[in-house]
């Protein structure tokens with residue numbers, strides 16, 4: 001048994017051991033609606049877009065704050081894309097969206113960011129959007145464990161592999177079977193590469209062997225390349241199904257909430273840190289603790305965190321087609337926000353490490 005070394009915080013998940021038993025799809029997922037499982041969030045989005053195209057949809061309205069992985073499926077499916085603005089609290093202007101959706105029948109893609117109910121006004125406007133003939137797709141990757149208001153979306157999609165150690169995993173929740181194109185086979189190369197990467201990272205977390213780190217980073221990068229090149233709707237693999245069957249939702253919720261609250265409390269006295277959200281509402285299960293830093297300082301702060309083995313995802317690198325098209329608020333989100341991972345992999349001791357590094361900054 002190896003003694004634990006300084007735990008790396010952030011970046012890709014890992015698995016501690018390879019599951020051997022294959023169970024059926026977990027009941028907790030079915031609570032979100034009729035469920036179809038895929039290899040990735042991208043595959044899940046593609047499966048819906050194919051059905052939507054068959055129904056005559058050719059145009060999509062997307063938030064201007066999102067990652068390439070969410071845009072690419074729309075591009076590959078041949079959709080014309082229009083981006084709407086958001087304010088610095090990640091909320092949209094419903095009048096702008098209604099105008100965009102009124103111009104042409106569209107798919108409206110929206111999400112609650114970081115676990116918070118930031119898309120509440122879209123959910124409240126379901127009736128008006130329905131009248132415009134808009135097809136509403138909600139991405140619930142971040143809000144999966146939050147008890148947020150019911151969406152009224154025609155379908156929900158999620159990446160499952162982004163918030164736990166899974167070789168593959170994405171989901172569509174949709175009661176209309178005709179809209180979802182199923183993925184019949186798994187992408188075995190992707191599954192093999194990611195399974196190996198996740199296992200190596202699990203060993204690295206246990207024993208700190210830096211040679212393993214180089215190897216798993218290369219494998220994760222190779223996996224991402226495959227995912228980006230091929231956004232088709234592949235089936236989820238059996239190992240991922242098995243892991244999903246063992247998810248402890250109570251533990252996920254309580255750990256994420258405790259970690260967020262701790263960061264919020266401990267960092268409230270740090271003047272240069274401005275949390276995007278306030279203290280945690282009871283219904284929210286956060287996935288990150290996002291905050292704004294002063295303009296021009298983000299990369300320096302992130303580099304300082306990396307030097308302490310704390311890796312904060314860039315939420316998100318600006319997609320090249322959005323360059324020059326952003327409002328000041330959205331530019332602020334891309335340029336000045338840092339999100340600290342506070343998910344179920346970590347405890348208060350880990351969060352204290354983050355706090356002390358940030359307090360050292362100035």
Ligand SMILES: Cc1ncc(COP(=O)(O)O)c(C=O)c1O
Pocket residue numbers: 039040041042043067069070111139141142158159160161162169170227
């Ligand atoms: C909110 C959200 N939705 C969807 C996706 C796409 O999921 P995947 O990477 O599994 O294709 C991502 C990926 O980063 C994401 O962050």
